[in-house]
Amino acid sequence: MKNNELKIKDELQEESLFNGSLGRRSFLQYAGVSAAGMALVAAGCKKDRGYPDMNAGATLDFKDDFGVLNYAYALEQLEAAFYVKVAAAPPAAFTTAQKAYFQDIQFHEVAHREFFKNALSTAAIGSLEVDFSSIDFTSATSVLGAAMAFEDLGVAAYNGAGVRIKTDAYLVLAGKIVSVEARHAAYIRDIISNGTFADLNSLTALGASNANGLDGALTPDKVLAIAGKYIKTKINVINL
Template sequence: METEKLFEKDDVNLARRSFLRYAGAGVATIGVLAAASCHKDKNPGPTTSTGVDIGAKGDLAILNYAYALEQLEAAFYINVAAHMYTGATADEIALLTDIRDHEVAHREFFKAALGTNAIKSLTPNFSAIDFSKRDSVLAAAKAFEDTGVSAYNGAGYLIQNADYLLIAGKIVSVEARHASYIRNLVSPGSFADATILDVNGLDKQQTIAQVLPIANTYLTTKVSASNYGYVAS
């Protein structure tokens, strides 16, 4: 219950001030995204008592996919900042709090851009994470960040609108910075090792059908992408 309360209690004013800075986008960009979303792929997929579907193939589905992942990451870091693990250094506290603000900003960006086309707010389930222990928190953070980067990389080619693609590129670059920092906390020097880079030195990518089962491990509200080959069980 504590996790759900924290997830619902947003610092929306902070988020709306922050996302323009962290996403590198202005109000005009949101206007472009919102206007474009009004002309196609109207409405996300069906909502049930236990889950949501990102909807028919198209840019809105991919935006909702990103929105779902950003909701999860924001909820996680809100919990991290509220229950900082034992032994956290001043630098760790400051930087993890910054990451929280970035993720809340990303979440609010997608929420604003999608408007009435957005999927509902998701309920997280972090019962497998011990927020009082550094190793547990950082292992989860590493998994979230690596998965987030690979998710954006894997979905980029599905985005048709150039404005959407530009924003996705800006956001994934921030996520990659997060991943590098977290990885270095877990194991110094592992910020860009062979587990995340291919032989050409490129970040790895995962499909929607590969990413959502991982995300759903930490969600009570399960997310499906039936038009992209994945239905949550």
């Protein structure tokens, strides 16, 4: 298992998952191929994880790194589902540039989701059922507000989960993903109100500190309590 983890670390350091030179199709393919090495580690540890049989919903067991990876996978499922829906039928008030950018975010989030799904292999939780009934997808204001909430929460979630990751390669991966989520958050905030892309004062509820120049960080229980509004599937959390 140690050799596989070292191999993953080398692959993550040699080539960024989000290299701008990759085309959209190659981008998604890369997510699957790179995850294959991680899948070997996940499959090898699956047999002794000892998940409880809760009959319904998804279980996030934070006793090891795979619990954190499944937590990230759950959040990426939520974001991907949202952006796929927006990209398929954007609000009429969206500009051409905004439509194109939301298409790009869609590809990023789908790549994140598929990476974790393939990496976790048989250790992955199932697909989550989402609930976007509180979002008016015909309204640019509603869609942008939801997008800002998802991105800000995503950044705080990755930052808060980092301390729980024990494997260097997974921590590197989380750092690469959270930086992309932060780019999304900054862009969306700027669409809503130009020049507010770096406003940390409005993120104190998520743990941000403008005085110290630090973004927010929330523990998984707090993140899931907020995200639960948009998730129908019951999520069981143990060993947190």
